[in-house]
Amino acid sequence: MKTYALCPISEKKVNERVARINAAFTVLLIAGFLLTQNIFIVSFLAIDFFLRNAYLAKYSLVAISSKNIVKYLPVKELLINAGPKIFAARIGLVFSSLILISYILNAKLLAFILAGMLGLFSFLEAALGLCVACEIYPYVYRFLYSRNADYNI
Numbered sequence: 001m002k003t004y005a006l007c008p009i010s011e012k013k014v015n016e017r018v019a020r021i022n023a024a025f026t027v028l029l030i031a032g033f034l035l036t037q038n039i040f041i042v043s044f045l046a047i048d049f050f051l052r053n054a055y056l057a058k059y060s061l062v063a064i065s066s067k068n069i070v071k072y073l074p075v076k077e078l079l080i081n082a083g084p085k086i087f088a089a090r091i092g093l094v095f096s097s098l099i100l101i102s103y104i105l106n107a108k109l110l111a112f113i114l115a116g117m118l119g120l121f122s123f124l125e126a127a128l129g130l131c132v133a134c135e136i137y138p139y140v141y142r143f144l145y146s147r148n149a150d151y152n153i
């Protein structure tokens with residue numbers, strides 16, 4: 001079974017500049033949560049990831065803000081395949097939901113570890129353009145679809 005980095009493919013395109021600013025907002029929000037332990041920050045983040053996953057990005061405050069910021073930056077639009085970013089948003093939704101649940105269940109250390117991981121992944125995307133979701137996608141794919149994939153050889 002191949003385990004090199006491959007990403008989901010989509011017919012849609014997104015502006016990579018917007019995606020990286022989305023990631024920067026996630027870093028800032030996670031840092032805010034870690035500093036203040038304000039559960040509403042993670043709740044906001046989970047709702048925002050949910051909106052982006054439900055193809056309701058037009059209601060996502062993070063996406064709206066990122067698009068508006070890009071308009072004022074001296075950078076050209078860089079359209080890339082949306083598949084990896086959609087998968088990354090799903091990972092963000094899972095992580096932010098797990099952080100929220102862990103914190104509510106008083107497993108604060110787990111919540112902080114998960115928040116640190118999400119913050120690190122988001123930082124790598126924002127600063128370096130490194131999509132950690134693309135790196136883990138082959139393992140998720142193999143875990144979820146390995147039984148079916150073996151029969152389609």
